[in-house]
Amino acid sequence: MHRRLFLASALVWFAGCERREPESRRQSFQQDRYEGALVIAVDLSGSFADFVTENGRAYQILLKAVDRYFRDRIGSDSMILITQLSGNADPLLWQGTPEQLRRQFPDHRAFRDFLLSRADPSASRINDGVAESLNCAVRTLRGSEANAAALILTDWEDTYPDQDASRDRLTRALRDFSQYGSLGLYFCSNSRIPDVERLMDETGVSYVLVGSYDHNPPLPSFDW
Numbered sequence: 001m002h003r004r005l006f007l008a009s010a011l012v013w014f015a016g017c018e019r020r021e022p023e024s025r026r027q028s029f030q031q032d033r034y035e036g037a038l039v040i041a042v043d044l045s046g047s048f049a050d051f052v053t054e055n056g057r058a059y060q061i062l063l064k065a066v067d068r069y070f071r072d073r074i075g076s077d078s079m080i081l082i083t084q085l086s087g088n089a090d091p092l093l094w095q096g097t098p099e100q101l102r103r104q105f106p107d108h109r110a111f112r113d114f115l116l117s118r119a120d121p122s123a124s125r126i127n128d129g130v131a132e133s134l135n136c137a138v139r140t141l142r143g144s145e146a147n148a149a150a151l152i153l154t155d156w157e158d159t160y161p162d163q164d165a166s167r168d169r170l171t172r173a174l175r176d177f178s179q180y181g182s183l184g185l186y187f188c189s190n191s192r193i194p195d196v197e198r199l200m201d202e203t204g205v206s207y208v209l210v211g212s213y214d215h216n217p218p219l220p221s222f223d224w
Contacts, residue, residue, distance in 0.1 A: 033142040035077045036181075038065060041133040043126065043154035043187075044086040044119035052153050052187060053115055056108025057213060061186060065151060065219055066098045081140075083133040084115070085154050087123035091132045126158035127166035131173035138176050148181035149220050156192040171203055178205035182220035185209040 042058050043049070052058050066080070080101055083091040093115070096104070105111040130152055137148050160166060177183075188196055188211050200207045210217045 033140055034079055035142050035146050037079070037081055037137040037141060037146075037148040038069065039081045039083060039133055039137045039148065039150040040065070041083045041085055041091070041130055041150065041152050041154070042115055043124070044084045044115055044121065045124035045126075045159075046121050048124075048155055048157075048187075049086070049116060049119050049121055053108075053112040056112070057187075058115070058153055059105070059108035059111040060215070061151060061153065061184075061217060062101075062111075064217075065149075065184075066101065068219060069149075070098045077142075081133075081137055083129070083136065084119060085124070085126050085129035085133075085152075087120035087125060088118070089125070089128075091129050092136060093118055124157055124159040125166075126154055126156055126160070127163070127170040128160065130154075131166070131170040134173040134177040138173075138180060141180060146180060148177065149184070150177065150181070151184040151186065151219075153186050155187055155189040156196050157189060167199075171199065174200070174203035174205050178203060182206040183208075184217070184220045186217055187211070187213065 040058070040062050043052055062082075070078075079095050079097060081092070082094040084093050085091070094104075105114065133152075134150060137150065141148060158166065183200070183205055185196065185200075185207055188209060190211055193209065193211055197209065200209075206220065208218050208220055
């Protein structure tokens with residue numbers, strides 16, 4: 001399977017992707033299908049929100065991915081999709097091109113403030129949040145030749161009820177996503193690594209996993 005990386009938008013009418021914010025905070029989301037997607041899903045629950053946004057950790061990983069995969073793809077049919085993992089059942093936060101990303105978030109402070117202003121730290125919907133993020137990306141892809149990558153920034157400590165059901169939903173989403181691309185898993189807690197690796201291996205998705213913070217983390221590989 002090709003591992004080209006593209007960036008995609010999410011359709012506002014997709015299940016689990018619909019924006020429900022007040023008009024004053026609502027962004028206009030495009031409704032086209034794209035040839036690919038780069039998703040970055042950021043855990044904004046509880047104290048982890050401070051950890052992942054501290055010193056630009058999430059921002060650094062995002063910019064590294066954009067620089068690596070989009071250096072030679074200016075004007076390509078692709079977009080960036082940013083989602084959240086928290087108590088909020090609506091994961092979609094932002095979509096746009098690399099140029100729009102740099103304009104709206106010129107530094108890690110702007111990116112951090114944007115994320116934290118939309119977080120619901122009351123719960124950790126990790127399984128469902130990741131599943132919904134992957135499903136949003138898959139549903140915006142154009143045809144079987146489209147490609148995607150997802151960068152998941154979480155410790156994988158899910159505190160939401162009905163773990164068995166949410167894990168089943170995540171398993172299905174991973175299997176669907178595996179047809180299009182790869183995952184980068186960052187900041188996974190040591191106690192959760194064996195279970196997360198087992199889940200990834202069972203679903204057949206290609207992935208890289210990094211537990212502790214790394215200033216130069218590896219990214220999923222792709223064939224352009």
